[in-house]
Amino acid sequence: MYENIKYTVSDGVATLLLNRPQVHNALSPGLIQDITTAVLAAGQDSTVRVVVLTGAGDKAFCSGADLKAGMGEATSLGDALRSRYNPMILALRNLPKPVLCRLNGLAAGAGCSLALACDLVIASEEAYLSQIFVNIGLMPDAGSTFFLPRLIGMSRAFEIASTGRRVYAAEAAQLGLIHRAVSAAELDAAVAESVAYYRQAPTQAIGAMKLAMNRSMASDLETMLNLEAVEQDRLSETKDAGEGIMAFLQKRKPDYQGI
Template sequence: MYAHIIYQVSEGAVTITLNRPQVFNALSSELIKEITQAVETANQDETIRVIVLTGVGDKAFCSGADLKAGLDKGFTSLGDSLRENYNPMIQAIRNAEKPVICRLNGIAAGAGMSLALACDIIIANKEAYMSELFVGIGLMPDAGSLFFLPRIVGVQKAFELCSTGRKVYMEEAVSLGLVNKSVAYEALDAAVDELVAIYKTSATKSIGFMKKVLNQSLNSNLNEVLEQEAVHQDLLGRTHDFVEGVMAFLQKRKAVFKGK
């Protein structure tokens, strides 16, 4: 079904693995389309409650755009490429109603950094680094970096990272809030699995609405967010998981959520 990713489903979770190790998982148009399709497929699958995005090996999560592939095909419009390929991929991740965990196995550079930042949580190999290296080829960050970065680190720090393209290693990335946690590569799977275990047994509808309103809150005022909280809380109050959660609380037992 897929030529450039590995799509693995396991007990309520799916792992989408970028599989172009020969080019450090660089983003070709074909790979981008497969990532987008895989995320949308997982989001529509009611049996899937958490999505993990990663790359093969321990060297690179994603090294950014595959410039050679672009040159071989002949660049036409970089703007059109973003609109047709990159932007739908980022929107698929942000619009997914399920948590998306980035298992940052290695370097995330250029649009690869944007791809990581689009995820909800990042657990990283402590030997990895991130870099907005666009300036090195006379471009500016794209695929959402100029949206995510200032909201995470502030405008001045975002400007520094973008305008220098310097490498941000994981100790600094954690301190800046770019990454949630970094561990030795040998411990990466265990750290990700711990989160997956939480999310695949959690109240999936609740998490989906949290994500939706948090996305909207970035461009909303307080009154608008208060209303969105009221609207979505009303919907959650009619779900199986709300009833189960209340009953479990009253009965002093662990809730058994179904994501419904």
Template structure:
């Protein structure tokens, strides 16, 4: 079904792997469209409780835009963003399920934006991030202007974007760009552990939580209080809420179904 990525589902975990290792998983228009399609497919599959996004090979998550295939002059850069990149980022952010980035190498340019669009990032010690756009005279795109200031503050975001410098894994951790850093040989185990945790979590409630947190970026306290009330009503009518309360009263581990 997919030519440029791998799509696998096992035990409630969907793993989407960018599969262009020969070009460091550079984002061609075709790959971008496949990523969007893959997330839409995961959204419609009720058996999927969590998505893991990663890159093939051990050198790169994604090196960013494929300049050989993405700048042919047939469309403007703005139109390319509207047609390809923006729908991809929105498909990830609007997915009502958790998304874990398995950061296995360099994430540069739009590849960095792609990683930051995920809900959690588990990085290997050899992983790196770079807002490299400025090196070819461009501004950041694919959502980095939205994600970065909220993660690191406006001054640090300006520094990272205006210099395009490479940020090593440990600095990424200290800045809050990633959730954890593990040894390269432990990356799969760490990601699998987190994915399993989410695969057994109350998925519908997590989807509602994700929606509310996304809304908080541009809402007042009063608006957020009302949004919490609306979505708590929805969560309170789920199977998982009843199971969670019952498990608490019975002093046992809850068996969530995801609905």
């Protein structure tokens, strides 16, 4: 079904592996479409509780747009963004399930945007992020102008975007650009630790948190208070909420099913 990724679902975990290591997992039109389709599939699959996004090979998560692959049917860069990149980023942000990025290597250009669109980024200390757009006379896209200032503030975001410098994992974690930096040897264990938590968490509640936090960026307090009330009403009717309350009263660990 997929030509450019490996997509597997096992024990509540959907793993989406960018599989173009020969070009550092650069984003071709086909790869972008595969990512978008797989993320939407994960959203429709009731067995999926958490998604892990990573890259094949040990050097790169994603090196950004594949300039050699061209734009396919797109007639301009703006058209390519509107028709391909933007739907991919929106699919990740709108997915009502947690998305963990296993950052195994460089994340450059739109590859950096792809990583930042995930809910948590756990990176190898050898990995780095770079807004390399400036090196070819372009501005950040695929959501980076949205994510960067919200994660690290306007001044730091401007410096990183306007210089295109490499931000290695340790600094990125210190700045708040990513969640955690670990040694390459510890990367899989660190990701597995987070995955183990989220695949047993109340998935619908996590999805509601993600929805609300997304909307809070462009909303006022009254709007968010109303949204919280609506979502709490919905969540209170879920089996997981009932289980959580019962477990609390019985002083035991809840057994959430994601429903």
